[in-house]
Amino acid sequence: MLVFEFKSNGKQNQYNAVDEAIRTAQFIRNSCLRYWMDHKKVSRHDLNKYCAVLARDFPFASELNSMARQSSAERAWSAISRFYDNCKKNVPGKKGYPNFQKDCRSVEYKTSGWKLADDRKSITFTDKKGIGKLKLKGTRDLHFYQINQIKRVRLVKRADGVYIQFCVDVNRKENTEPNGTTIGLDVGLKEYYTDSNGTTVENPRFLIKGDQVLKRAQRRVSRKVKGSNNRGKARQILGKRHLKISRQRKDHAIKLARCVISSNDVVVYEDLRIKNMVQNHCLAKSINDASWYQFRVWLQYFGKVFERVTVAVNPQYTSQECSSCGENVKKSLSTRTHVCKCGCVLDRDENAARNILSRGLGTVGHTGTFALDASNASGELTATLTGEILSEQVSS
Known part of the structure; x- marks a missing residue:
């Protein structure tokens, strides 16, 4: 997975709509966490179904794209699963019990809710939040990749503006000859x-x-x-x-x-x-x-x-x-x-x-010689996986 980042260029009302989308994503994430606290044996699938209940009960939640709501629920489940893993591994000290998020700065879309322009210079968000068309400012060229290779699109708010990240499903490899050092x-x-x-x-x-x-x-x-x-x-x-x-x-x-x-x-x-x-x-x-x-x-x-x-x-x-x-x-x-x-x-x-x-x-196990076969060498990597929460993965 590769993550390409562009700075967005839009109007103030569009940025206000981005803020509203981020607040909605935070609300869904915290609501799913509360649902897990109040009910026993809640699974990831149950949290995804609970997003539809929130959309039915709250009109502002229904305005957000359905897959973006599921991404927010997956963020909650990521915190829950990390807590479960720490308990199983008997990690010393605090186990990282999930907390409610107070300052969310991003909202994540999957394969729907957005449309990339043919010239790859702008993106339009098609849900009911009213974000609309945002121009992309950056040096990366998205023409090298197909639309179906883009698995996630994130809106990230920072101190100097709003950024758009594209998670592209491609394996990055660089062929180099071993030098024996x-x-x-x-x-x-x-x-x-x-x-x-x-x-x-x-x-x-x-x-x-x-x-x-x-x-x-x-x-x-x-x-x-x-x-x-x-x-x-x-x-x-x-x-x-x-x-x-x-x-x-x-x-x-x-x-x-x-x-x-x-x-x-x-x-x-x-x-x-x-x-x-x-x-x-x-x-x-x-x-x-x-x-x-x-x-x-x-x-x-x-x-x-x-x-x-x-x-x-x-x-x-x-x-x-x-x-x-x-x-x-x-x-x-x-x-x-x-x-x-x-x-x-x-x-x-x-x-x-x-x-x-x-x-x-x-x-x-290298003794006597330092020469390596590059085709058999493998490095450690904390990868960005398809279907996982990008905010929980290592940024790349």
């Missing part, structure tokens, strides 16, 4: 990552660099009267500042992950638990700014596209063990150089990257 990655806060060859990549720190602009925009919001138009304009400016930083992180992660995957046959990285790491309030802001999880997701995605092997290993004691002799050399976070009695002197992160690579190669 392997690499281990150790991510950090000082350097974004250090590989097993000693190469480092600078941490961009987008949030830290834009912190002053964000604080100034936040002060402007605080000074405005609640409910006023000026406060709404200030909130929109603040949202655009946050959106810019978010896009910078994503762009950095995509370009870096593609470069790493296309240059190596085997990529080994740390299986970090970011949720636990951010509990340290002294480092939480820097860890979130680094966006390690997003980098990992794109490593997995491009591993599938380029048919490379990606391996996640347990990072425990990778900084303490000596990559040369295996001796455990204890050191604090402030100690940046690994010195072992065997004579091995390395940068702390490079030593960890070598240990990560060693563990990864032991996992996939």
